[in-house]
Amino acid sequence: xxxxxxxxxxxxxxxxxxxxxREIIDGELYVSTQPHxxxxxxxxQVAFALETWNRRTKAGRVRSAPGIIFAKxxxxxxxxxxxxxxxxxxxxxxxxxxxxxxxxxxxxxxxxKENEERDKELKLGLYSRRGVLEYWILDWRTRQVDVYRRQExxxxxxxxxxxxxxxxxxxLPGFACAVATLFEExxxxxxxxxx
Numbered sequence: 001x002x003x004x005x006x007x008x009x010x011x012x013x014x015x016x017x018x019x020x021x022r023e024i025i026d027g028e029l030y031v032s033t034q035p036h037x038x039x040x041x042x043x044x045q046v047a048f049a050l051e052t053w054n055r056r057t058k059a060g061r062v063r064s065a066p067g068i069i070f071a072k073x074x075x076x077x078x079x080x081x082x083x084x085x086x087x088x089x090x091x092x093x094x095x096x097x098x099x100x101x102x103x104x105x106x107x108x109x110x111x112x113k114e115n116e117e118r119d120k121e122l123k124l125g126l127y128s129r130r131g132v133l134e135y136w137i138l139d140w141r142t143r144q145v146d147v148y149r150r151q152e153x154x155x156x157x158x159x160x161x162x163x164x165x166x167x168x169x170x171x172l173p174g175f176a177c178a179v180a181t182l183f184e185e186x187x188x189x190x191x192x193x194x195x
Contacts, residue, residue, distance in 0.1 A: 012024070025118070045185075104172070136167075
């Protein structure tokens with residue numbers, strides 16, 4: 001009989017503060033290094049676009065890399081989230097972490113098959129099960145945004161947007177962002193080194 005280890009947030013306290021990024025999805029531990037400079041630049045651009053809209057509307061809060069603890073064995077830190085003021089009242093715990101789903105979650109892909117599978121499959125499934133209303137996956141290498149929206153109780157792919165497109169969402173009335181602006185400081189072609 002094989003017994004597999006199921007990681008929890010309590011186990012994370014045992015690791016040294018070594019700058020590595022640790023997340024737990026369905027009891028599995030995922031460890032990655034700090035993101036690439038361009039990855040962070042794109043995440044910052046998304047956060048800026050959302051915050052610009054949010055300052056006009058005062059509808060919620062935008063945060064970069066917040067801790068979300070859905071359960072002891074489901075704890076992640078997405079690149080950017082937007083959460084409404086109403087939902088924030090019940091989701092934010094005394095520990096300063098979210099314990100409920102924000103309406104919008106954004107991930108910027110990191111290089112590597114394992115990282116891409118985590119964002120495109122495992123996190124998509126987790127966010128879908130936990131009640132996220134919209135999920136954006138940005139790929140700074142291909143300069144595209146994949147949009148997933150809640151339909152029939154699950155997140156479903158609704159659009160792939162490219163540089164000439166504009167990112168809008170019914171979730172944030174009046175929000176509009178030219179996709180090209182999210183990637184404007186990222187070099188093209190062979191000048192980009194892998195993470």
